[in-house]
Amino acid sequence: MEPAPADRLEQQIEEVKGLLAKHGLLESVARRQQTPRSGLLEEMQRRQNLVELEMRLRTFHPADIASILESIPPDDRVLVWGQLKPALASAALVEVSEPVREALIGSTSAERLFAILSELDADDLRYLSASVPEPLLTELAAKFDAQDRSWVEQSRSYPEGSTARLMTQDVLSLHAPQTAGDAVAGVRQLGSLPAHTDRLFVVDARNLLVGAVPLGILLVADPAADVSSLMDPDIRRFHPYDPAEEVATAFERYDLLSAPVVDDRGKLIGRVTADSVMDFIRASSENNVLGLAGLRNAEDLFAPVLDSARNRWPWLAVNLATAFIASRIIGSFEGTIQQLVPLAALMPIVASVGGNTGNQTVALVVRALALDQLKIGSAWHLLRKELTVGLLNGALWGTLVGLFAMVVYHSAPLGLVMTSAVLLNLINAAVVGVLVPLALSVAGRDPAQGSSVVLTFATDSMGFFLFLGLAHTFLL
Amino acid sequence: MEPAPADRLEQQIEEVKGLLAKHGLLESVARRQQTPRSGLLEEMQRRQNLVELEMRLRTFHPADIASILESIPPDDRVLVWGQLKPALASAALVEVSEPVREALIGSTSAERLFAILSELDADDLRYLSASVPEPLLTELAAKFDAQDRSWVEQSRSYPEGSTARLMTQDVLSLHAPQTAGDAVAGVRQLGSLPAHTDRLFVVDARNLLVGAVPLGILLVADPAADVSSLMDPDIRRFHPYDPAEEVATAFERYDLLSAPVVDDRGKLIGRVTADSVMDFIRASSENNVLGLAGLRNAEDLFAPVLDSARNRWPWLAVNLATAFIASRIIGSFEGTIQQLVPLAALMPIVASVGGNTGNQTVALVVRALALDQLKIGSAWHLLRKELTVGLLNGALWGTLVGLFAMVVYHSAPLGLVMTSAVLLNLINAAVVGVLVPLALSVAGRDPAQGSSVVLTFATDSMGFFLFLGLAHTFLL
Numbered sequence: 001m002e003p004a005p006a007d008r009l010e011q012q013i014e015e016v017k018g019l020l021a022k023h024g025l026l027e028s029v030a031r032r033q034q035t036p037r038s039g040l041l042e043e044m045q046r047r048q049n050l051v052e053l054e055m056r057l058r059t060f061h062p063a064d065i066a067s068i069l070e071s072i073p074p075d076d077r078v079l080v081w082g083q084l085k086p087a088l089a090s091a092a093l094v095e096v097s098e099p100v101r102e103a104l105i106g107s108t109s110a111e112r113l114f115a116i117l118s119e120l121d122a123d124d125l126r127y128l129s130a131s132v133p134e135p136l137l138t139e140l141a142a143k144f145d146a147q148d149r150s151w152v153e154q155s156r157s158y159p160e161g162s163t164a165r166l167m168t169q170d171v172l173s174l175h176a177p178q179t180a181g182d183a184v185a186g187v188r189q190l191g192s193l194p195a196h197t198d199r200l201f202v203v204d205a206r207n208l209l210v211g212a213v214p215l216g217i218l219l220v221a222d223p224a225a226d227v228s229s230l231m232d233p234d235i236r237r238f239h240p241y242d243p244a245e246e247v248a249t250a251f252e253r254y255d256l257l258s259a260p261v262v263d264d265r266g267k268l269i270g271r272v273t274a275d276s277v278m279d280f281i282r283a284s285s286e287n288n289v290l291g292l293a294g295l296r297n298a299e300d301l302f303a304p305v306l307d308s309a310r311n312r313w314p315w316l317a318v319n320l321a322t323a324f325i326a327s328r329i330i331g332s333f334e335g336t337i338q339q340l341v342p343l344a345a346l347m348p349i350v351a352s353v354g355g356n357t358g359n360q361t362v363a364l365v366v367r368a369l370a371l372d373q374l375k376i377g378s379a380w381h382l383l384r385k386e387l388t389v390g391l392l393n394g395a396l397w398g399t400l401v402g403l404f405a406m407v408v409y410h411s412a413p414l415g416l417v418m419t420s421a422v423l424l425n426l427i428n429a430a431v432v433g434v435l436v437p438l439a440l441s442v443a444g445r446d447p448a449q450g451s452s453v454v455l456t457f458a459t460d461s462m463g464f465f466l467f468l469g470l471a472h473t474f475l476l
Numbered sequence: 477m478e479p480a481p482a483d484r485l486e487q488q489i490e491e492v493k494g495l496l497a498k499h500g501l502l503e504s505v506a507r508r509q510q511t512p513r514s515g516l517l518e519e520m521q522r523r524q525n526l527v528e529l530e531m532r533l534r535t536f537h538p539a540d541i542a543s544i545l546e547s548i549p550p551d552d553r554v555l556v557w558g559q560l561k562p563a564l565a566s567a568a569l570v571e572v573s574e575p576v577r578e579a580l581i582g583s584t585s586a587e588r589l590f591a592i593l594s595e596l597d598a599d600d601l602r603y604l605s606a607s608v609p610e611p612l613l614t615e616l617a618a619k620f621d622a623q624d625r626s627w628v629e630q631s632r633s634y635p636e637g638s639t640a641r642l643m644t645q646d647v648l649s650l651h652a653p654q655t656a657g658d659a660v661a662g663v664r665q666l667g668s669l670p671a672h673t674d675r676l677f678v679v680d681a682r683n684l685l686v687g688a689v690p691l692g693i694l695l696v697a698d699p700a701a702d703v704s705s706l707m708d709p710d711i712r713r714f715h716p717y718d719p720a721e722e723v724a725t726a727f728e729r730y731d732l733l734s735a736p737v738v739d740d741r742g743k744l745i746g747r748v749t750a751d752s753v754m755d756f757i758r759a760s761s762e763n764n765v766l767g768l769a770g771l772r773n774a775e776d777l778f779a780p781v782l783d784s785a786r787n788r789w790p791w792l793a794v795n796l797a798t799a800f801i802a803s804r805i806i807g808s809f810e811g812t813i814q815q816l817v818p819l820a821a822l823m824p825i826v827a828s829v830g831g832n833t834g835n836q837t838v839a840l841v842v843r844a845l846a847l848d849q850l851k852i853g854s855a856w857h858l859l860r861k862e863l864t865v866g867l868l869n870g871a872l873w874g875t876l877v878g879l880f881a882m883v884v885y886h887s888a889p890l891g892l893v894m895t896s897a898v899l900l901n902l903i904n905a906a907v908v909g910v911l912v913p914l915a916l917s918v919a920g921r922d923p924a925q926g927s928s929v930v931l932t933f934a935t936d937s938m939g940f941f942l943f944l945g946l947a948h949t950f951l952l
Contacts, residue, residue: 013851063729070849073857095729097849184695193692196733198674215691216669219660252758253539253571255751257672257733274750275731278757282728285761286843289924292765293839294832301844302857305864312836312869316829320873323828324880330821331884337813337820344813344820345806348827348936352799353792356770360788363769367762368777373546373573375489381549381778388781393788397796404800408807448765456832460824 019053054083066095090119099300122148126155164240170194171271174202181223196273198257209268251277291448322457333468350467354425354459361433390430394423421467432458495529530559538567566595575776598624602631640716646670647747657699672749674733685744727753767924798933809944826943830901830935837909866906870899897943908934
């Protein structure tokens with residue numbers, strides 16, 4: 001069950017696909033040959049193939065099965081998912097991405113789902129809780145002891161993106177008056193440490209967090225030494241309601257592998273480990289990619305068409321509304337275009353160059369905000385810089401665009417109008433590109449969501465308006 | 477020197493800014509009052525302020541200093557950087573982002589730079605090597621022992637994005653014939669473990685990697701037990717030339733905190749730890765944001781204007797070339813537009829809706845490729861799905877757009893042409909949006925770089941062509 005190297009994973013996927021193809025072939029053969037006798041033979045062969053698939057899957061790491069489930073189409077997915085024994089299915093369910101998880105849970109019978117989810121411990125069940133129907137969650141939680149039960153049941157009360165969502169309660173703590181020898185003896189009695197333990201947190205008699213001892217220190221310590229003399233008392237701690245983004249920044253910045261979570265009184269209630277932070281960083285960064293493109297949610301690549309289409313509607317609708325406005329701006333210059341038709345061919349260039357440079361600025365600002373590099377106090381300096389870049393690029397590319405217009409339409413005034421419009425639109429793009437994501441961030445919104453749509457609106461509308469307005473004033 | 481909570485970091489930045497402002501104020505006062513006497517007093521006050529700044533900075537964590545350096549404008553940056561003692565400066569230099577690091581190194585005198593870099597160990601110097609002038613690197617490496625020297629000197633031979641760039645040689649290994657007691661005694665003799673050690677790698681007599689023992693296991697093990705009986709022999713290992721992306725995927729997928737790096741013969745030569753993988757994941761994900769916006773490199777927010785402008789040129793140039801082509805397509809329909817000017821006002825809508833939906837598809841595909849969810853074998857299924865989504869959205873939004881045209885221009889045929897053009901352009905967007913990033917990925921290129929520019933070209937040009945062509949055929 002060891003993890004597979006990348007090329008072996010590809011190979012495993014090919015293998016599973018081979019088994020699936022064999023199965024699919026037989027399915028279609030079975031459908032064609034409807035005579036009962038050969039139907040029976042086919043059915044036996046089909047079962048044989050499914051058994052083969054199950055046996056093969058059993059040798060895979062759950063994370064690899066998750067990866068396979070994510071990268072095969074729905075029909076195959078149902079087949080693979082159906083062959084997994086509950087223990088393996090539950091482990092894979094923890095690893096798959098959220099949209100795929102919801103699709104799998106949605107396609108599983110209540111009975112089988114109960115069997116699968118019963119395999120999970122409180123921490124994992126809590127992790128999945130958002131995708132599990134409420135009554136089933138309550139039923140599953142009932143088998144845990146009181147502490148675990150309340151742990152699972154309160155899971156939904158923490159908002160998405162909070163530290164609590166990254167946290168595990170699987171934490172082994174030492175007590176301040178212990179010696180290193182006591183501590184090691186205690187761990188030995190337990191037999192093993194919770195996964196991803198790089199240091200043990202130390203609490204006092206009231207369970208208040210007072211420090212942490214790295215395992216390496218404990219390993220080399222004199223057994224008679226007090227735990228309190230070995231521990232680092234100054235450790236970064238988090239509260240369940242802290243934004244997870246803050247935890248991620250701290251892990252990145254201070255190279256943490258684990259951090260304690262405490263309640264309002266300072267009692268140790270859990271732990272965040274590097275593996276879940278890593279997943280969070282990847283997910284939140286990749287969501288910037290989606291947000292900038294105007295998508296609200298991550299999508300299962302093989303999601304039902306209607307779900308996918310819907311996911312794209314909100315920003316499409318906004319984009320369309322802004323396109324209508326831009327269209328009306330052009331419409332108000334129809335008389336001008338009637339007199340000078342080349343304007344129609346040239347105006348998209350002004351909008352396009354503006355949109356392009358503006359989106360570069362938006363991307364830089366969104367990235368800087370994600371990396372916590374941009375403080376409000378430096379915004380003015382950044383705006384001034386982007387304006388200068390806009391001026392410089394505007395003069396340079398504006399001249400090029402103007403030359404293009406001049407050469408194609410043999411008109412120097414037309415070229416000058418083009419140049420001026422591009423220059424002004426790049427300045428417009430710089431201002432909007434800096435201010436919109438910044439304003440969203442200050443307002444506590446995700447700067448990736450919507451910045452690009454607003455920017456495109458500004459550069460399109462203003463681009464058309466500037467160009468056609470200048471042309472109307474100076475060329476007619 | 478403990479890490480600062482987020483709000484305290486903001487506070488620290490404010491403090492430093494306060495000190496800087498005080499300094500700036502005095503600078504300007506000093507410039508105004510040119511009388512030598514008060515000049516001397518001002519000078520003393522100025523020095524006093526710098527001392528205050530230096531003392532305050534000394535209490536900060538190097539990572540916090542790095543964060544401050546990243547988020548203040550160049551003038552202030554020079555001032556803060558200049559007040560750091562070499563040891564703290566070197567630690568901060570390791571933590572800052574690459575563009576800022578290069579700016580700092582570029583602004584530092586050779587003498588001071590040597591003093592700062594001399595504070596680094598071989599691993600950290602190697603990490604910075606890409607930003608350090610070659611002769612200086614050789615000079616610095618000379619003070620190390622032979623092994624460290626070759627380690628630093630060969631650092632440039634590994635390509636960017638290779639596993640070697642994430643790796644540290646700071647690894648403590650156990651020997652297979654040892655007992656757990658021997659192992660612990662050995663570690664104790666060293667006094668401490670290398671940073672971020674969650675498990676110790678086990679080598680045989682020829683230094684070939686044979687397994688790993690988690691610290692927790694070693695801690696609870698019977699001292700008489702053989703290391704080889706405690707170890708997990710089946711561990712994921714990497715080679716220095718493996719793509720770092722592969723390491724990151726493995727860390728995410730199998731929840732690793734460290735992984736061994738071996739040479740071609742299987743000898744243990746180093747280790748990759750979760751902290752550097754976390755930084756890599758963040759950086760490579762955020763680079764998708766930049767790539768999609770048409771930026772080649774990350775930028776120091778406060779980089780010199782010319783550097784920033786240049787960073788945006790390549791894709792701007794491509795974008796401009798494609799805009800010229802789109803413009804010529806419109807130009808070839810000038811006769812049509814002359815006869816029906818509303819076409820000019822409506823055509824950007826067709827292009828805009830196509831570009832918007834296409835970029836959504838591009839973002840989804842780029843993200844899926846980054847998360848390793850999209851295998852070439854499933855591309856056909858994905859394409860079919862995106863086509864269906866395009867058809868559905870095309871019918872829906874195309875109708876809306878058609879109604880808009882009909883209402884504004886009182887012409888049902890014009891509305892029908894709009895609807896058809898939007899529908900066809902969304903199908904075009906789906907095909908290009910799936911195939912372009914996929915083709916780039918298959919060709920071994922970064923799918924984020926350029927996909928969006930090609931997509932916009934396709935949806936603009938085809939949008940104009942489809943709409944004007946349909947209008948020419950059916951409306952005139």
